[in-house]
Amino acid sequence: MDERLGAGSRWRIAAPMSVLTLLTIPIVVGYVWIVISTFSSRTYGLVPVDADGRFGGLTLKNWSFLWNDPIICKVVFNSFVLAVGLTIGVVLVSSMAAYALSRISFPGRKGFLGTTLVLHAFPSVTLLIAIYFVLRWLSPIPLIGRGLPVIGGFGYNTLGGVILVMLALQLPLGVWLMKGFFDNVSWDMERAALIDGCSRFRVWWQIMLPQIRPGIAALSIFSFISGWNEFLIPYTYITNQQGSTVAAYLNSLLGDTAPVNYSTVAAVGLFQLIPVLIFFIFTQEYLLSIFSGGAKGGA
Amino acid sequence: MIVTMEQLSKRFGDVIAVDEMDLQINDGEFVALLGPSGCGKTTTLLMLAGIYKPSAGNIRFGERVMNRVAPKDRNIGMVFQSYALCPHMTVFENITFPMRLKRVPAEQQKQRAQQVADMMGIGHLLDRKPGQLSGGQQQRVALGRALAKEPDVLLFDEPLSNLDARLRLTMRAEIKHLQRNLGITSIYVTHDQVEALTMADRIAVIKDGRLQAFCSPDELYNQPRTLFIAGFVGNPPMNFVDVAVERVDGVLHARAQDIDVVVSGERGAAAAGKGTVTLGIRPEDITLTDSGIAGEIYVLEPLGRDDLVDVRVGDTHIRALVNPGLGLTIGDNVQLAFDGDQVQFFDIQTEHSLLWR
Numbered sequence: 001m002d003e004r005l006g007a008g009s010r011w012r013i014a015a016p017m018s019v020l021t022l023l024t025i026p027i028v029v030g031y032v033w034i035v036i037s038t039f040s041s042r043t044y045g046l047v048p049v050d051a052d053g054r055f056g057g058l059t060l061k062n063w064s065f066l067w068n069d070p071i072i073c074k075v076v077f078n079s080f081v082l083a084v085g086l087t088i089g090v091v092l093v094s095s096m097a098a099y100a101l102s103r104i105s106f107p108g109r110k111g112f113l114g115t116t117l118v119l120h121a122f123p124s125v126t127l128l129i130a131i132y133f134v135l136r137w138l139s140p141i142p143l144i145g146r147g148l149p150v151i152g153g154f155g156y157n158t159l160g161g162v163i164l165v166m167l168a169l170q171l172p173l174g175v176w177l178m179k180g181f182f183d184n185v186s187w188d189m190e191r192a193a194l195i196d197g198c199s200r201f202r203v204w205w206q207i208m209l210p211q212i213r214p215g216i217a218a219l220s221i222f223s224f225i226s227g228w229n230e231f232l233i234p235y236t237y238i239t240n241q242q243g244s245t246v247a248a249y250l251n252s253l254l255g256d257t258a259p260v261n262y263s264t265v266a267a268v269g270l271f272q273l274i275p276v277l278i279f280f281i282f283t284q285e286y287l288l289s290i291f292s293g294g295a296k297g298g299a
Numbered sequence: 300m301i302v303t304m305e306q307l308s309k310r311f312g313d314v315i316a317v318d319e320m321d322l323q324i325n326d327g328e329f330v331a332l333l334g335p336s337g338c339g340k341t342t343t344l345l346m347l348a349g350i351y352k353p354s355a356g357n358i359r360f361g362e363r364v365m366n367r368v369a370p371k372d373r374n375i376g377m378v379f380q381s382y383a384l385c386p387h388m389t390v391f392e393n394i395t396f397p398m399r400l401k402r403v404p405a406e407q408q409k410q411r412a413q414q415v416a417d418m419m420g421i422g423h424l425l426d427r428k429p430g431q432l433s434g435g436q437q438q439r440v441a442l443g444r445a446l447a448k449e450p451d452v453l454l455f456d457e458p459l460s461n462l463d464a465r466l467r468l469t470m471r472a473e474i475k476h477l478q479r480n481l482g483i484t485s486i487y488v489t490h491d492q493v494e495a496l497t498m499a500d501r502i503a504v505i506k507d508g509r510l511q512a513f514c515s516p517d518e519l520y521n522q523p524r525t526l527f528i529a530g531f532v533g534n535p536p537m538n539f540v541d542v543a544v545e546r547v548d549g550v551l552h553a554r555a556q557d558i559d560v561v562v563s564g565e566r567g568a569a570a571a572g573k574g575t576v577t578l579g580i581r582p583e584d585i586t587l588t589d590s591g592i593a594g595e596i597y598v599l600e601p602l603g604r605d606d607l608v609d610v611r612v613g614d615t616h617i618r619a620l621v622n623p624g625l626g627l628t629i630g631d632n633v634q635l636a637f638d639g640d641q642v643q644f645f646d647i648q649t650e651h652s653l654l655w656r
Contacts, residue, residue, distance in 0.1 A: 188383035188456075191350050192441075196448070197371035197400035210387040 038062050038267040062267040071241055071249070078159060079245040079272075082234065083227035085151060085163040086170065090223040091216055093167070094174030099204050101175065102182035103190065113176075120172035128236055135161045135237060152243065159243060162234045163227075170226060174219055181215035182208065217286040225276055246272045300360055300451040300484045301326050302347065307356035309342050309508075316342040318508040319356065324501075327482040329475070331489055331499035335531070339508035340488045344454050347486060349373050360451065371400070373452075376445030376483075380457040382437045384429040390416070390440050391425040397448040415443040418477075435466045442474070446481070453478070455487040459494065471498060492532050496520065504528050526650035529579045529643055535607055538585070538617045541647065542578045544570040553578050553642070557613035558592050562639040569653040570644035576653060579643035582607065585619035591634040592617075599629055610635060 033046055040048030041057045050057030065072055100106075101113060139145045139155030152158035185208060193207045194200075209216070231247035238244050241252065250268045254260050302324040309317040317339040324330045332340040345351045347358060349370035358365045365373060384393050394412045403411075416422040419439040429437050438458060445453060458474070459467045475498045478485050489495050495502045496516040504511040504519065504527075512524050523529035529537050542553040542560075544567050551567030553560045560578075570576045594612035601607075605620040610633060619635060621627065644653040 186381050186383065188379040188381045189385065191345070191348070191370075192377060192379060192383035192444075193385075193396075194350065195348055195370045195373075195375060195377050196397035196444075199371075202400075207385060210385070 034266045034270055037263045038270055040263065042263075062261075062263040063271075065264065065268060066271070074242055075244050075246050075249045078234075078243060079228055079247070081150060081159055082163060082166075082230070082245055083224045085159070086166050086227035087220050087223040089163060089167040090170045090174045091220055094171055094178045094219065095209065095212075095216065096204070097171070097175050098178030098182050099208060102179045113179075116172040116175055120176075124169050125232070128232075131165055132156070132237070135165070156237060157239050157243065159234075159238070162230075162237050165233055165237065166227060166230060169233075170223060174223070177219055178212070178215060181212040185211045214286055217283065221279060221283045221286060225279060228275060229272070302452060302484060302486065303357075303359040304343075304347075305357040305359070307343070307346065307358060308354050309339070309346060309351060310354045315508055317346070320505075320508075320510050322503055322510065322513060324484060324486065327484055329478050329485045329487065329498060329500045331487045331495035331502045332505055333489060333492060333495040333502050333531075334505035334511075336490055338505045340490075340505050341456055342508075343505070344456055344486060344488045347452070348375055348377055348454055374448075374450050375452045375454055376448055376450035377454040377456065378438070378441050378445050378458045380460050382429070382434075382441045382461075384437055384440055384444075386429055388428075389425065390421065390427050390429065390432070393429065393440055394425075394444045394447050397444065401448070411447050411449075412443075415447045418446075419443045434462050435470065438462060438470065442477075446477075450483065453483050453485040455485065455489075457489055457491075458487075459489075460491070467494075474498065493534065496532070504531065506531075522652075522655040523579075523643060524652050524655050526577060526579070526645045526652075529645070529652075533581055535582050535618050535620070537579045537581050537643070539645075540578045540580075540615055540617070541575050543575055544573070544644070546571055555615075557594075557615075560592070560637045560639065560642070562637075562642050566640065566642055566644065566654060573646070573653065575647055577645040577647055577650075579645060580637050580641060582618045582620045584638040584641040585617065586636050586638070587619070587621055587625070588634050588636040591636040593632065593634055596627055596629050596631045596633060599627060608633075 029046070033043070036046055036048055037043045039058055039060065039062070041051070041059050041061070042049050044053065047055060048057055049055060101109060135154075135156040138161065139153075139157075141155070144153055145155040146153035146158050148154075148158075148160060151160035151163060154160040154164050189207060189211075190203055193203045198207065229247060230245070231251065234245045235248045235251060238248065241249070244252075246268070250265065250272065253265050253268060302322075304320050304322040307317060307320040307322075308315070320343060322330075332343060334340045342351060346353050349365070349368060353366055360373065385396070388396065391412055394415060395408045398408045398411065412425070413422065416425055419442060421436055421439050421443065424432060424436060424440075429440065432440065438461075442458070455474070459470050462470060471494060487495070487499060496519070499516060501513060501515055502519050503513045506527050512519060512528055514522075519528065519532055523532065523537075526539070530539070540555055540558060542555045542558065544551055544553050544562065546552075551562050551564060551571060553562050553567065553570070570578075592612055594610035594617065596608050597611040597616060598609040599606055600609075601623060602620075604623075606623045606625075606627065608619050608621055608627065610617050610619060612635070617635060627633070645651065646653055
């Protein structure tokens with residue numbers, strides 16, 4: 001009886017598993033090709049071949065950008081600054097905004113929540129030109145225009161400007177996500193803290209934030225990855241390669257005039273993927289809580 | 300600390316949660332706010348705590364009007380149904396948290412926390428996190444936190460509702476004992492009339508945001524002023540029958556179809572000649588006899604010490620507490636006798652008592 005049950009359940013698992021495996025194969029093959037081609041001069045399907053079309057031709061020269069191209073350190077650093085800056089900004093602003101939206105009743109609260117959701121659905125490409133003018137307008141302002149260390153400022157052609165724009169585009173998601181987490185914290189705990197002598201700010205910092213640590217972790221990871229991978233906005237608003245990011249550097253390899261070395265492109269792409277992969281390995285547990293904890297957010 | 304509410308009201312949009320509440324609570328008194336859920340008792344408590352601002356009326360602690368005073372400046376301790384302990388702090392940190400905010404010297408904090416914890420029987424748990432404690436222990440920590448800050452007023456928001464029945468019984472006695480010893484003015488919100496009756500010096504019954512009565516448990520039970528109080532207080536609840544009281548040969552009879560009860564002159568006189576009135580009688584004031592109101596047992600619930608029988612008399616059902624030794628079963632025909640000295644009468648229109656006002 002037990003054995004038959006076991007066999008039955010094994011079959012019941014096998015059927016969906018085989019369907020899923022079949023559907024996953026094209027994606028997996030894509031990744032396998034990337035890894036193989038970065039170490040070969042040419043490939044024939046998934047097989048690395050040399051100039052004569054025979055098996056072989058394994059090489060490290062596709063990775064040579066790491067030691068030959070001096071700009072790579074600069075763009076990696078820029079990508080990192082962008083990702084970290086974006087993460088700090090998104091977490092800070094959305095956790096404060098979401099706390100207010102979750103706990104304090106003020107006129108226009110419902111409308112604000114609705115509008116942010118619409119903004120989230122708005123395609124950012126359509127805003128590019130308008131934002132360009134805003135950044136141009138910010139540029140001549142002393143200090144914050146283009147006089148800050150590391151991020152360069154918040155004007156046109158600075159990392160800070162890109163962070164600012166991306167922050168604005170990321171906030172609706174962040175605010176809604178955080179609000180979902182705040183909504184799940186009991187009101188009583190907050191009331192108890194207020195009665196015991198906390199100010200609103202202290203309640204937020206000392207009572208509420210520790211409760212939603214998984215949410216903060218999830219949002220940080222999410223923002224970091226978006227910042228690290230973002231192409232369109234840094235590509236549009238940063239004109240010199242010195243100030244550019246990894247994604248834009250990758251694009252510069254796909255020139256219109258010179259022939260494209262796809263193996264090098266794959267190597268840079270894989271290189272860009274490494275931090276993200278490491279991140280995922282350590283944090284997928286937190287990322288899942290976005291969907292379990294944050295999904296409950298209602299107005 | 301004397302706590303006074305004067306014409307206290309709270310509106311949320313169009314909804315009136317608390318409606319012109321007048322209440323004076325004496326220094327050191329234990330008052331229960333009793334009512335069904337959604338009646339405005341918790342709203343009242345949160346106004347006292349300063350979480351909600353009153354829409355109208357005043358709250359006074361002593362002579363001082365507290366309407367606009369921030370919660371932290373009211374020196375109150377509050378215990379919540381959900382305990383409201385911070386899960387990321389240890390028991391010690393939870394208890395000392397209010398004192399840390401008040402900048403009490405560390406040595407004094409430690410001493411007071413230990414003292415309170417020992418009093419609550421949680422002295423050995425100070426290093427634990429709330430998640431590692433049982434519900435009863437957590438509630439003791441919450442109570443300890445409220446007491447450690449030496450409040451002028453203690454507020455309880457259904458603190459025992461999340462505990463199991465047995466623990467509730469012990470905690471009930473403990474809270475009552477502590478309150479007597481410390482003499483802190485306490486306000487206790489509950490929907491459980493047993494809690495209110497057993498613990499409080501006086502009970503304020505609230506219905507739909509309005510104060511129905513404010514009196515001692517004994518008075519509330521024996522002299523209910525309204526039909527609502529009579530039905531709400533007491534378990535099992537009071538029976539109600541619409542009757543007409545008539546004088547026949549100098550004796551007062553309360554009569555309805557299938558029912559004819561002789562009531563005492565003292566009680567019956569107030570209802571005589573008023574047409575149809577509502578007669579109320581508690582299940583414990585009904586006995587089985589050989590000649591009385593005839594009915595058939597519809598439901599029988601053994602409660603241990605007594606059996607609760609639901610007797611169908613014509614179209615009405617009457618609950619009575621009877622001796623379990625009688626060997627009754629469902630479907631038996633029985634005769635009921637009402638204790639004519641214990642009946643209540645209510646006006647059928649206003650639902651006010653005809654006996655007490």
